[in-house]
Amino acid sequence: MRLRKLKTPASAASRVAVIGALLLGFSGAAPALAQTSDLVSKTAFRVCADPANMPMSDRSGAGFENKIAELMASKLGLPLEYTWFPMATGFIRKTLQANACDVVIGYAQGDELVLNTNHYYTSAFVLIVPSSGPLAGVTTLTDPLLKDKRIGVVAGVPPATQMARNGLMAKAKGYHLMVDRRYEDPADDMLADLESGAIDAAVLWGPIGAPIVKASHPNLKVTPLLKEATPPKLFYRITMGVRQGEKVWERKLNSLIRRNQSEINAILTEAGVPLLNDMGTGPLEAMK
Known part of the structure; x- marks a missing residue:
């Protein structure tokens, strides 16, 4: 696994929850020109990740998002390469939009800063x-x-x-x-x-x-918490995030997710992630 590091401010903060992607409003507007899949590396599976966000990700590769990244890289037959940056203000602008990496493994569905793949779990x-x-x-x-x-x-x-x-x-x-x-x-x-x-x-x-x-x-x-009768909802679908406009790359990742969903589920279950059905009304097992 090859590691790539961006210089980060000493005071940069790590995210506390993946849902922060919906709450924080990362600074920096999306690029004026649509990105294309030509920017996606052909020689490595380049992942944008937080270096200190266990149990999700960290530099040692112990997080469950690290393990999912390893699975995706292996299925593509590419080496795994990280760009590390705290999941905080400016994360997308300084990683994905800067073309330093090509995918964020865990990203809440619906944020317009990225193009979301199909969700690969709900929690x-x-x-x-x-x-x-x-x-x-x-x-x-x-x-x-x-x-x-x-x-x-x-x-x-x-x-x-x-x-x-x-x-x-x-x-x-x-x-x-x-x-x-x-x-x-x-x-x-x-x-x-x-x-x-x-x-x-x-x-x-x-x-x-x-x-x-x-x-x-x-x-x-x-x-x-699945039984709250009033908004806001407390369940979210989690996707992989890619640059806006990269539909070819999105479709490729969607195919990888679909074909390897059982292995992804196994990684999440082993970590202890609560997996829900798509509507967030009960455990994933209830849908089987």
């Missing part, structure tokens, strides 16, 4: 609580059992809106969305607070929170 925000505690049966943020509880939530994410509507913000503990994860890790900090009793419950993006729980918090229970 949701989750509620995490002690598995033997009084909140173990809670499945929605409207549950009366959550009243007066201390709930950890990342600032600015969709569940915070639901929590505010349900009167849960007065005692909530907020964690930063945009951080430099060399010094601060909101997801790990939130789960440590939950284990210590500093908070009673945690709300995290499932593909971040659930794998961390699987790896190092066996006494916690993860419940996808």
